[in-house]
Amino acid sequence: MVGHLFKASDPDAVRCGVANMTLGGLFTSRLMTNLRETHGYSYGVYSRLSLMRNGGTFSASGGSSPKIPSTRWASTRRSWTSSPAAR
16 A cells, blocks of 8 residues: 655654654554464564655555455554544
8 A cells, every 4th residue: 555645744654753663663563463473364464654755655564464354454553543633
């Protein structure tokens, strides 16, 4: 998943950076805890925030076994939309 964001000079840039670390920027993040530790869906899942002079991007990636149905990945989307950063 990838999304376009504002530029690095935006007042919300620091808050979004902190929110990204909580969501998926660290090994102890919510995505990793939810999808690896709790459910065992993925060995690794991460998010990345990249803010530049003229804009930025947010992306998240991970891998899973083909035996994991795509319906289970809906918990990833719920994690993102329930995050304080999504509000």
